[in-house]
Amino acid sequence: MLDDLGVTVARIAKHVPGGLLMFFPSYWLMNSIYERWEESGVLHEIEAHKEVFREPKKAAEYQMVMDRYYSAIFEGDKEKAEGATNGACLMGVCRGRISEGLDFSDNAARCVIIVGIPYPQVTDPKVVLKKEYLDAKVAKIRREASSGAGPRVQCLSGKDWYNQQATRSVNQAIGRVIRHV
Numbered sequence: 001m002l003d004d005l006g007v008t009v010a011r012i013a014k015h016v017p018g019g020l021l022m023f024f025p026s027y028w029l030m031n032s033i034y035e036r037w038e039e040s041g042v043l044h045e046i047e048a049h050k051e052v053f054r055e056p057k058k059a060a061e062y063q064m065v066m067d068r069y070y071s072a073i074f075e076g077d078k079e080k081a082e083g084a085t086n087g088a089c090l091m092g093v094c095r096g097r098i099s100e101g102l103d104f105s106d107n108a109a110r111c112v113i114i115v116g117i118p119y120p121q122v123t124d125p126k127v128v129l130k131k132e133y134l135d136a137k138v139a140k141i142r143r144e145a146s147s148g149a150g151p152r153v154q155c156l157s158g159k160d161w162y163n164q165q166a167t168r169s170v171n172q173a174i175g176r177v178i179r180h181v
Helices: 003-013 027-040 042-047 059-079 096-101 124-145 158-177
Strands: 019-026 050-055 090-093 109-112
Touching: 003 019, 003 027, 003 042, 003 096, 003 109, 019 027, 019 158, 027 042, 027 050, 027 090, 050 059, 050 096, 059 090, 090 096, 096 158, 109 158, 124 158
Parallel strands: 019 090, 019 109, 050 090
Antiparallel strands: none
16 A cells, blocks of 8 residues: 555646645654665655655754755756756655645645545544543533523534644645745
8 A cells, every 4th residue: 555655646746736745644654664665665756756755753853854845846947957856746744844844835746645544643642632621511501501500602613623733733734836827
C-alpha cells in the first residue's frame, strides 16, 4: 500500500508544476514512509520529477530546509533544463510549522496531499482531560435541561471536539495552497 502511495505521488509530481506539499498525521509516519520509499526505490521515482524535502523536528534545521525547498522551486523555474526536476516536494506534519505557519503562494505550492487523518494523540493527557471536561459539561447540561432547571444550551461533546480537531488540522494543511488565484 505504501509503495502504491509512492507511485501515485510520483505520477502527481510528474504533472504538477512547482511545489507539492504532503502532510502526515505524525513525524513517525512521515519518516517511516520516507524510509520505506527509499528501500523500495519509489523515492527515486518521485525524485525524478521533484526534489524531496522533509520537515525537520528540530527548529534549528527548519530554515535551512525551507531555503532549499524554495531554491529548488524558484531556481528550477529559471533553469528549466532538459532532465531538470519540476520543482520540489515538501513532506510535513499536520499541526507542524509548515502546515499552520506558512503561506505558500503561487508556484511554492500547487498541490496538497493529505496522508491519513491527523487525529490528536488519544492518550495525550491534555486530550484526555479536554474530552472528559466536555463530556462532563454535556452531562450537566442534559441533567439541568431534563429537570427544567436550566436553559436549553448545546455543548460540544468530547468525541465531537476530538473529530473537530482532526478536521481543523486538515483544513489548515489544505489552506497552505489556497494563497493565489
